[in-house]
Amino acid sequence: MSEHTRSTLLECRDVSVGYEAPVVTDVELRVQRGEILALLGGSGSGKSTLLRAFTGLLPPLSGEIRLFGKSLYDLPHDERMRLLHRTGTAFQQDALFSGMTVAENVALPLRELTRLPRAVIREMVEVRLSAVGLAGYGKRAPASLSGGQRKRVALARASIMDPELLFIDEPSAGLDPIVAATIDETLIGFREALGITMIVVTHELESIRAIADRAVMLGRGKVIAEGTIDELSQSREDIVYHFFHRVAEGSPAAPSVR
Amino acid sequence: MPHRLRDAPGLGDLRAILQWRLPVPGPIAAIEQQAGATVVRLQGDLTVRSAGALHRQLRALGRRRDLGRVVVDFAGAERIDSAGMAAVSLARRRLEQRRVPFEVTALDEAHRAVLAQIERAAAAAPPGEVAPPGALERIGERVLDAAAGVRAFIGLMGETVRQTLAVATRRAKLPAGSVARQIAEMGADGVPIIALLSCMLGLTVGFQAVLQLQRFGAGVFVADTIGLSMVRELAPLMSAIILTGRTGAAIAAELGTMRVRSEIDALSAMGISPVRFLVVPRLLAITVAGPALALFSMAVGIAGGMLIAQAVLDLGPVSFFARVTERVTMGDFLHGMSKSFVFSWIVGFSGAHLGMRAGDDASSVGAAATKTVVTGVSLIIVVDAIFATVSSLGKHYT
Numbered sequence: 001m002s003e004h005t006r007s008t009l010l011e012c013r014d015v016s017v018g019y020e021a022p023v024v025t026d027v028e029l030r031v032q033r034g035e036i037l038a039l040l041g042g043s044g045s046g047k048s049t050l051l052r053a054f055t056g057l058l059p060p061l062s063g064e065i066r067l068f069g070k071s072l073y074d075l076p077h078d079e080r081m082r083l084l085h086r087t088g089t090a091f092q093q094d095a096l097f098s099g100m101t102v103a104e105n106v107a108l109p110l111r112e113l114t115r116l117p118r119a120v121i122r123e124m125v126e127v128r129l130s131a132v133g134l135a136g137y138g139k140r141a142p143a144s145l146s147g148g149q150r151k152r153v154a155l156a157r158a159s160i161m162d163p164e165l166l167f168i169d170e171p172s173a174g175l176d177p178i179v180a181a182t183i184d185e186t187l188i189g190f191r192e193a194l195g196i197t198m199i200v201v202t203h204e205l206e207s208i209r210a211i212a213d214r215a216v217m218l219g220r221g222k223v224i225a226e227g228t229i230d231e232l233s234q235s236r237e238d239i240v241y242h243f244f245h246r247v248a249e250g251s252p253a254a255p256s257v258r
Numbered sequence: 259m260p261h262r263l264r265d266a267p268g269l270g271d272l273r274a275i276l277q278w279r280l281p282v283p284g285p286i287a288a289i290e291q292q293a294g295a296t297v298v299r300l301q302g303d304l305t306v307r308s309a310g311a312l313h314r315q316l317r318a319l320g321r322r323r324d325l326g327r328v329v330v331d332f333a334g335a336e337r338i339d340s341a342g343m344a345a346v347s348l349a350r351r352r353l354e355q356r357r358v359p360f361e362v363t364a365l366d367e368a369h370r371a372v373l374a375q376i377e378r379a380a381a382a383a384p385p386g387e388v389a390p391p392g393a394l395e396r397i398g399e400r401v402l403d404a405a406a407g408v409r410a411f412i413g414l415m416g417e418t419v420r421q422t423l424a425v426a427t428r429r430a431k432l433p434a435g436s437v438a439r440q441i442a443e444m445g446a447d448g449v450p451i452i453a454l455l456s457c458m459l460g461l462t463v464g465f466q467a468v469l470q471l472q473r474f475g476a477g478v479f480v481a482d483t484i485g486l487s488m489v490r491e492l493a494p495l496m497s498a499i500i501l502t503g504r505t506g507a508a509i510a511a512e513l514g515t516m517r518v519r520s521e522i523d524a525l526s527a528m529g530i531s532p533v534r535f536l537v538v539p540r541l542l543a544i545t546v547a548g549p550a551l552a553l554f555s556m557a558v559g560i561a562g563g564m565l566i567a568q569a570v571l572d573l574g575p576v577s578f579f580a581r582v583t584e585r586v587t588m589g590d591f592l593h594g595m596s597k598s599f600v601f602s603w604i605v606g607f608s609g610a611h612l613g614m615r616a617g618d619d620a621s622s623v624g625a626a627a628t629k630t631v632v633t634g635v636s637l638i639i640v641v642d643a644i645f646a647t648v649s650s651l652g653k654h655y656t
Contacts, residue, residue, distance in 0.1 A: 055527040084529035095524035112433070112530045167527075
């Protein structure tokens with residue numbers, strides 16, 4: 001692989017994030033171009049907080065987050081915005097604008113951040129909507145869609161600028177397994193067709209196995225494991241074992257692995 | 259068990275209905291003394307309906323000084339639920355604190371399961387409770403909160419000015435059509451209510467003025483009174499207060515909801531400034547709509563006074579309007595209009611600030627809207643007083 005494709009898109013150096021007290025500390029992380037990284041962990045383990053720090057919404061309490069080789073929070077505001085334009089974010093709640101139609105939602109970044117002619121924008125939106133399986137839904141209001149459809153609109157909006165790096169918070173939370181599988185397919189399609197690198201926060205085992213190359217697991221306020229999915233599922237570390245084998249901590253079925 | 263809801267009288271028996279009350283369970287445990295031990299024999303169902311009585315009984319028992327050992331016998335107990343077991347475990351905790359030995363006997367499978375749940379909770383309880391913050395800490399938190407609020411407010415104003423300049427110099431653009439839509443919502447949709455209230459206000463002030471002025475044979479001065487009070491005071495104030503209730507609260511609620519639904523985060527993450535996208539259009543719109551409504555209110559209010567002058571004094575519209583234009587100067591008009599600009603910005607900024615700072619839950623949206631109305635109206639009245647003082651000082655010295 002060439003130097004360009006091997007490049008590191010996101011790097012965390014000794015990062016602590018949280019609001020008043022740190023939620024996760026000592027995060028060391030590198031995301032290479034082209035990979036899909038799953039960020040795992042139980043509820044409250046700080047996955048979403050870490051993601052907020054990656055997307056420029058929450059300065060880390062300490063440490064450095066480097067996005068595309070530049071220190072995200074040390075940049076002046078405008079330059080940081082330009083860096084963020086090269087990323088996309090799909091939130092856990094779909095965060096679609098309820099006052100706009102589906103097409104307007106998807107078109108928003110293009111309309112706001114570029115000077116493309118309307119006709120081109122319309123065309124791009126149509127293409128992207130059909131890529132997420134929602135061709136013809138453009139004129140509908142977000143409120144009239146199902147949960148899974150709204151998530152897919154959010155993915156279309158997050159990816160409309162052809163970001164190099166896409167952050168996705170819980171793409172299939174609260175969806176039934178079949179709909180969740182279509183979301184996974186959409187994500188895989190994004191990588192294959194557009195070459196988008198992704199960081200996916202999730203705790204759906206199925207979708208991790210389906211899409212992720214590598215995973216980082218958070219727990220006890222730290223990164224407790226990192227590696228490929230196979231490596232992690234062989235791990236004897238307590239929390240990782242419990243996660244991958246669906247056994248509650250402290251239940252008699254769990255072997256003593258400490 | 260005698261006390262059951264199904265023992266309630268049928269609907270036909272009116273007298274019985276009147277006399278019937280919710281049954282209060284009697285003692286449900288028999289307490290006996292046996293060689294050195296007090297035995298509590300539970301009887302029947304120990305459920306939500308009887309747990310209160312059991313608790314009272316056990317508490318009374320617990321107050322006795324002569325307790326050697328307490329045994330709770332479950333042999334006679336039937337169904338038991340969490341409430342019943344809570345009464346028992348509460349008694350045990352209290353007795354153990356007093357170092358009275360406590361035992362339970364003859365539990366069946368179901369009893370044991372309920373008890374186990376309570377014991378597990380007791381084992382999992384955190385070692386010490388976190389003390390709630392003291393008065394001093396709460397004051398400190400409030401102060402820090404207020405300081406953060408002021409900093410955020412100044413930040414918002416700065417960012418709004420910066421973004422407005424960027425838009426003005428064409429380095430950035432506003433979402434298409436947003437300002438026009440906002441003006442329509444804030445201004446045009448507010449016209450009927452402003453018309454109604456201003457007309458009423460003109461009528462009322464006119465009527466009061468006529469009554470007083472007529473006593474001195476100066477009824478014709480009603481035109482001066484109406485003209486001046488409407489243009490300088492009432493119209494700007496009235497329209498600003500309505501603007502707070504209609505528009506300020508709406509801005510806060512709208513932005514607050516967007517905050518809750520992470521739409522504002524979504525904008526920031528896309529690299530779109532939420533201030534430019536959401537706040538600047540609203541502030542530009544309110545800068546147009548607020549003074550426009552005030553102007554409209556002035557006109558309608560004066561027209562209302564004109565009706566009174568016609569009806570009571572037989573003073574025709576032409577002479578009425580001639581007096582108004584003679585008395586109300588350009589200075590008065592500019593005074594009223596400039597106040598109206600300031601009031602509009604107060605409403606716009608407080609709505610935007612409080613909406614953007616709303617918390618992450620639904621109730622904070624309501625709180626932001628309410629706070630906007632209270633803050634907006636208070637600030638408007640204070641600023642109005644400052645305007646009045648400064649302008650009268652100016653007159654005094656010139």
